[in-house]
Amino acid sequence: MDIQKDLVAASATPLVLAILSEGESYGYAIIKRVAELSGGELLWTDGMIYPLLHRLERNGFVKAVWGKSETGRRRKYYRLTPAGATQLARQRRQWQTVDSVLRGTGPAGGDTPSRSG
Amino acid sequence: MSKDWALEEHIGEWRAYFSGRQAVHTADVEELEDHLRSQVEALSKAGLTQDEAFLVAIKRLGDLDTVSREFANEYSERLWKQLVVAPAAGTSSSSRREAIMAVGLAIAAGIAVKVPELFGLRLDGRDSDESFYARNASLFVLPFLAGFFALKRGLHKAGWFSLAVPFIAAGVIINLLPFEPEGQTEVLAVIHLPIALWLTVGFAYVGAQWRNHQQRMNFVRFSGEWFIYYTLIALGGGVLIAFTFFIFEAIGLKVEPLIGRWVVPCGAAGAFLIGAWLVESKQSVIENMAPVLTALFTPLFTVLLLVFVVTMIWTGNAIDVGREVLIGFDLLLVLVLGLLLYSISARDPQAPPGQFDRLRLLLIVCALLVDILALWAMAERISEFGFSPNKTAALGLNLLLLVNLGWSAVLYTRFLAKRSPFTRLERWQTAYLPAFAVWAWIVVTLFPVIFKYE
Numbered sequence: 001m002d003i004q005k006d007l008v009a010a011s012a013t014p015l016v017l018a019i020l021s022e023g024e025s026y027g028y029a030i031i032k033r034v035a036e037l038s039g040g041e042l043l044w045t046d047g048m049i050y051p052l053l054h055r056l057e058r059n060g061f062v063k064a065v066w067g068k069s070e071t072g073r074r075r076k077y078y079r080l081t082p083a084g085a086t087q088l089a090r091q092r093r094q095w096q097t098v099d100s101v102l103r104g105t106g107p108a109g110g111d112t113p114s115r116s117g
Numbered sequence: 118m119s120k121d122w123a124l125e126e127h128i129g130e131w132r133a134y135f136s137g138r139q140a141v142h143t144a145d146v147e148e149l150e151d152h153l154r155s156q157v158e159a160l161s162k163a164g165l166t167q168d169e170a171f172l173v174a175i176k177r178l179g180d181l182d183t184v185s186r187e188f189a190n191e192y193s194e195r196l197w198k199q200l201v202v203a204p205a206a207g208t209s210s211s212s213r214r215e216a217i218m219a220v221g222l223a224i225a226a227g228i229a230v231k232v233p234e235l236f237g238l239r240l241d242g243r244d245s246d247e248s249f250y251a252r253n254a255s256l257f258v259l260p261f262l263a264g265f266f267a268l269k270r271g272l273h274k275a276g277w278f279s280l281a282v283p284f285i286a287a288g289v290i291i292n293l294l295p296f297e298p299e300g301q302t303e304v305l306a307v308i309h310l311p312i313a314l315w316l317t318v319g320f321a322y323v324g325a326q327w328r329n330h331q332q333r334m335n336f337v338r339f340s341g342e343w344f345i346y347y348t349l350i351a352l353g354g355g356v357l358i359a360f361t362f363f364i365f366e367a368i369g370l371k372v373e374p375l376i377g378r379w380v381v382p383c384g385a386a387g388a389f390l391i392g393a394w395l396v397e398s399k400q401s402v403i404e405n406m407a408p409v410l411t412a413l414f415t416p417l418f419t420v421l422l423l424v425f426v427v428t429m430i431w432t433g434n435a436i437d438v439g440r441e442v443l444i445g446f447d448l449l450l451v452l453v454l455g456l457l458l459y460s461i462s463a464r465d466p467q468a469p470p471g472q473f474d475r476l477r478l479l480l481i482v483c484a485l486l487v488d489i490l491a492l493w494a495m496a497e498r499i500s501e502f503g504f505s506p507n508k509t510a511a512l513g514l515n516l517l518l519l520v521n522l523g524w525s526a527v528l529y530t531r532f533l534a535k536r537s538p539f540t541r542l543e544r545w546q547t548a549y550l551p552a553f554a555v556w557a558w559i560v561v562t563l564f565p566v567i568f569k570y571e
Contacts, residue, residue: 027148028155045179046156050148051187058191058466060538069151076148 003042012044012052014091020062020080021088027053027076053078061087124167128153135181140189153178212398218268219394226261226390227383240382248298252291255311258389260284263321265390269397270324279325283317287561294565301506302565309510313557315340316550333547334462339396341407341459346392354384411460412473415480418453422483429490436494443511446491450518453484457525458546466539470532478529485522488515506568510560517556521549 019025019033027049034042056062061084069075080088128150136146153174160170178184230240233253238246263280272280287310296303322339323332358376365372429436436442460477492515499508528545531537 026151028152045183046152046177047149047179047181047184048187050145050152051184051191054145054188054467055191058538058540060540069155073151073154074147075151076144 008042008044011042011095012049013056014088014095015042016049016052016056017061017080017084017088017091020078021085024077024079026078030078056084059087060084121167124157124171127168127171131175135185138181138185138188140192141185145188149178149184215269215398216394219265219390222261222265223387223390223394226258226386229257229261230382230386231379240378244298248303249292251307252303252310253288254307255314256284256288256291258386259311259314259318262389262393263318265393266318266321266324270321272321272325276321276325280317280321283314287314290562294570296565296570300571302568302570305506305510305564306561309557309560313554313561316554316557319550330544330547333550334543337458337547337550338462339393341455341462342396343392345407345410346395347388350388350392351385354388407459408463411456411463415456415460415473415476418456419476419480419483422453422480422487426483426486426490435497436491443491443495443507446487447511447514447518450484450488450491450515450522453480454518454521457481461543461546464539466543468539470535474529474533478526478533481522481526481529485519485526488519488522491515492519506564506571509568510564513556513560517552521546521552 015034016030019030019037022033025033028046031044031046031049034044053062053064057064057078060081062078063081065077065079067075067077131153132146132150135141135149136143153171156174156177157167157170160173161167165173233249234240238249240246240250263284267277267280291306291310294306296306319333319336319340320327322336323329326332358380361372361376361380428434436446457477457480460473492512495508495512495515499512502508524545525542528537528542532539532542
């Protein structure tokens, strides 16, 4: 299954926020987590996550701190702020609405049955 | 070991290449480098050689152009520094076109100043002529400036239309309303019209995207830079004129009429356009100067206001509300706001609160105090003598500034307490800009009617 580019872009913010709600993390680990959770279906261009993280920081949804990696390299960690948690809840509701509309429509008003003929 | 060395060389090259991008800062490169290395380590563990791992990691990181464009979208203030300078090879024809456009419009503005002379209205003529020039001063130049940006940004038809309306309306209103000669309402309209129209120029500047906060902030930056350039051009022009007097005087020729009637008015009008064009094309030259100027004057104005407030409390002297005093205090507060706006626009919104932020908050609080003291004095005066156009205009502006500064103080305190991001404050200021335009239009259009043109 190929997920459309627009959809990938639109879902990036809630996904990053959701992953950060599990705890502090950094760019590379977030990307790995997304791939893991989606079973490899959601593939981002790795570099694109950084402008996104910076935008979230600018809006006050996440907070960035420079720290050290296990090997002692400088690494920037991101943490969800209360405002970010609120934003995540809001976006979750929006996606759930879209999801429930999608579920409620279709030929059988439920799961799409495979039609023959 | 030699493998490691090869990897370091690869990463070094990548870093040098990526750092060259305007919108990318060293810290961003470092962050991405950590990503790159993490990826290479993981892939190496999975069995790839370091060379292979590096290639895969680079590929996954994405096309550098796309990534840096994304950074550029996020950090328009970084690009602002070099937006139109250093045009990439091949765009020089468009920058030449722009130069021709700017010079052409500057000449047009210079001629526009002289057109009324064809109808017998002379700049050094009768009082009524002088008042004509005072009323229309902004209409001689600002339409050309707005046109410059409209052309440059490729404004669509509807945009041109919404741009033309305010100028035409201003021309009609300012010339057809039956002002009492040299009455208060006329003077007020003369002062406020340029402000109202400057914000119309802003509409052209942002290419009709006036809802976009980043764009509005860019216009604030532009206004500050433009002011500096215009001042510099005026200084240079002054020196030029002084020498013209001097050398022609030496051979016994009086050039005063020529200079007074042609060089000064046409030059002042044309410099509007040239200044704007310079800001747009030679940004980086002055880019380091404007933040330095604000950094220099923020403490000085803070000290001035602080000393003033303390002295007032010490001596118990109230502000004596005369016409000049009203204007003086309003100008002072507007200047403080300008200083604040400009230093906000030049500040890196990501930077943590620092000494300078505390200083700016102190400046805001002092300005607020002065504003309240002035309002107090004004209210007393109004309750005693009633509303006059001058006092009402000053009162309105003071209230406008009070709201702006008051909420800025709240937002700044929150930012310093790390309870809200700096963008809040930026947003507040950019969102407030239209309020000034609305107020200026009210003073220009409604005041004459309300106060019966007195």
